[in-house]
Amino acid sequence: MTKKGPVIGVFDSGVGGLTVLRELLLQVPQADYLYFGDTARLPYGSKSAETVAKYAISATQYLQSHGAEHLVIACNTATAMALDAIVRATPKNISVLGVIEPGAENAAASSKSRKVVVIATEGTCNSHAYQRALLQRGVEAREKACPLFVPLVEEGWTDHSVTEQVAHLYLDDLFNADFAAADALVLGCTHYPLLKPLLRRVVPANVAIVDSAEATAKCMAVSLGASDGHSIEPSVKFFATDSVEKFRRAGGKFLGRNIENVVHVDIET
Amino acid sequence: MTKKGPVIGVFDSGVGGLTVLRELLLQVPQADYLYFGDTARLPYGSKSAETVAKYAISATQYLQSHGAEHLVIACNTATAMALDAIVRATPKNISVLGVIEPGAENAAASSKSRKVVVIATEGTCNSHAYQRALLQRGVEAREKACPLFVPLVEEGWTDHSVTEQVAHLYLDDLFNADFAAADALVLGCTHYPLLKPLLRRVVPANVAIVDSAEATAKCMAVSLGASDGHSIEPSVKFFATDSVEKFRRAGGKFLGRNIENVVHVDIET
Numbered sequence: 170m171t172k173k174g175p176v177i178g179v180f181d182s183g184v185g186g187l188t189v190l191r192e193l194l195l196q197v198p199q200a201d202y203l204y205f206g207d208t209a210r211l212p213y214g215s216k217s218a219e220t221v222a223k224y225a226i227s228a229t230q231y232l233q234s235h236g237a238e239h240l241v242i243a244c245n246t247a248t249a250m251a252l253d254a255i256v257r258a259t260p261k262n263i264s265v266l267g268v269i270e271p272g273a274e275n276a277a278a279s280s281k282s283r284k285v286v287v288i289a290t291e292g293t294c295n296s297h298a299y300q301r302a303l304l305q306r307g308v309e310a311r312e313k314a315c316p317l318f319v320p321l322v323e324e325g326w327t328d329h330s331v332t333e334q335v336a337h338l339y340l341d342d343l344f345n346a347d348f349a350a351a352d353a354l355v356l357g358c359t360h361y362p363l364l365k366p367l368l369r370r371v372v373p374a375n376v377a378i379v380d381s382a383e384a385t386a387k388c389m390a391v392s393l394g395a396s397d398g399h400s401i402e403p404s405v406k407f408f409a410t411d412s413v414e415k416f417r418r419a420g421g422k423f424l425g426r427n428i429e430n431v432v433h434v435d436i437e438t
Numbered sequence: 439m440t441k442k443g444p445v446i447g448v449f450d451s452g453v454g455g456l457t458v459l460r461e462l463l464l465q466v467p468q469a470d471y472l473y474f475g476d477t478a479r480l481p482y483g484s485k486s487a488e489t490v491a492k493y494a495i496s497a498t499q500y501l502q503s504h505g506a507e508h509l510v511i512a513c514n515t516a517t518a519m520a521l522d523a524i525v526r527a528t529p530k531n532i533s534v535l536g537v538i539e540p541g542a543e544n545a546a547a548s549s550k551s552r553k554v555v556v557i558a559t560e561g562t563c564n565s566h567a568y569q570r571a572l573l574q575r576g577v578e579a580r581e582k583a584c585p586l587f588v589p590l591v592e593e594g595w596t597d598h599s600v601t602e603q604v605a606h607l608y609l610d611d612l613f614n615a616d617f618a619a620a621d622a623l624v625l626g627c628t629h630y631p632l633l634k635p636l637l638r639r640v641v642p643a644n645v646a647i648v649d650s651a652e653a654t655a656k657c658m659a660v661s662l663g664a665s666d667g668h669s670i671e672p673s674v675k676f677f678a679t680d681s682v683e684k685f686r687r688a689g690g691k692f693l694g695r696n697i698e699n700v701v702h703v704d705i706e707t
Contacts, residue, residue: 209489210479215592217681220478320589323484331603338600412486 178237186243214290272381289357447506455512483559541650558626
């Protein structure tokens with residue numbers, strides 16, 4: 170008899186966190202998943218820490234009330250601005266994993282020069298959460314907010330000449346002066362993995378591109394222990410605070426497969 | 439003795455509606471103003487009608503509870519998706535003016551060919567509110583969602599070559615075929631007036647650029663009757679659901695002057 174797998178609740182401000190869920194499904198297939206996209210209140214990237222914490226806590230409580238035994242804060246901004254508040258608001262028997270520590274760990278492991286560049290939303294950059302997490306690992310970070318990347322990805326322009334120009338405008342002067350030797354670029358926003366091929370053309374060839382989604386899934390896999398090897402298809406249930414139809418439509422390209430099973434949540438905070 | 443001026447409550451999802459307030463201050467200086475920016479829940483442009491209606495009604499009720507005798511729905515998306523719901527939720531003695539009817543009226547007045555192009559958010563376009571309002575005036579409209587314009591304006595790139603390329607990508611194929619004779623461009627989003635000089639270079643020279651903010655202020659001026667000529671400085675009080683500091687910083691360029699007097703509102707819906 171196979172034991173019932175753990176239930177992992179994945180929280181994000183919208184559909185971007187589906188890039189994290191996608192990695193979790195690959196690396197932790199023995200779990201079942203609940204995904205909460207707070208699409209009625211996105212984006213978090215330009216909002217204040219108090220507002221982000223309030224929204225994130227209400228969402229993670231919703232996931233707990235639906236059976237989540239582990240929480241993954243798939244939103245970089247929510248992790249950066251509200252992870253401590255979420256942990257304080259969560260019972261001790263439920264683990265809470267953000268995307269920043271795993272991302273920083275991965276970047277530190279791949280950087281020989283001990284200098285990296287982090288790109289993220291305004292909120293994540295202003296919190297300096299990546300900078301602190303990297304400094305604890307002996308790595309210096311230069312942070313850069315790239316507010317147009319999310320709307321460009323949402324417009325579907327992931328391989329567009331306009332996006333490439335914007336990427337050059339944001340990134341060209343980062344790998345110089347004190348950071349001329351920087352050898353890793355941390356994608357500190359869940360939308361950015363969709364820009365990986367384009368960013369590969371923009372940043373110097375020796376720079377490793379570090380994706381927090383992969384690192385976070387790996388961290389969860391390690392903490393839960395190896396799968397029992399059964400190739401059972403994990404169940405996934407989706408919750409969205411705005412239209413389920415829009416969630417389904419927009420989410421597919423982030424998850425890399427069609428999305429069914431979306432429930433609308435009318436959340437009160 | 440001068441009579442006390444009317445109190446006008448202006449509602450928007452964020453700071454964009456300050457372009458409407460700016461026009462109101464010019465054209466209706468005899469009023470006092472309350473401005474509500476729902477910055478914790480913006481943007482509305484990509485959300486569903488139900489969500490937008492819920493947010494807009496809670497905000498306009500807040501304005502009424504603070505003394506608003508007239509309501510201006512300065513957000514095109516909220517007007518397009520929720521004006522009827524707002525009117526139904528508002529007592530009969532409080533007038534409700536959206537930005538779409540005045541904008542459509544102005545466009546109809548300026549179009550000789552009876553063909554116009556409307557640019558707006560996804561939500562406003564999908565509602566076809568401008569198309570209906572223009573058709574009632576015998577004018578055919580082609581609507582086009584321009585989702586990157588708001589983030590480009592918010593990035594401050596109002597006169598940037600990237601923005602001009604994006605404008606060409608969005609607009610170049612609109613003034614052709616059935617709409618080759620279109621002679622007006624309606625700016626159906628409160629952020630777009632900041633792009634007026636750039637858009638002037640992108641659209642054909644014979645196309646009039648119609649700004650709903652100006653048209654809405656004019657409509658309010660007409661409905662309230664002429665000012666008594668006293669040049670009293672209108673009082674303006676601002677409410678924001680996210681950080682007041684961010685509201686102040688971001689709002690200045692939309693209002694065209696410094697913003698003080700912002701109160702944080704923790705709204706429950």
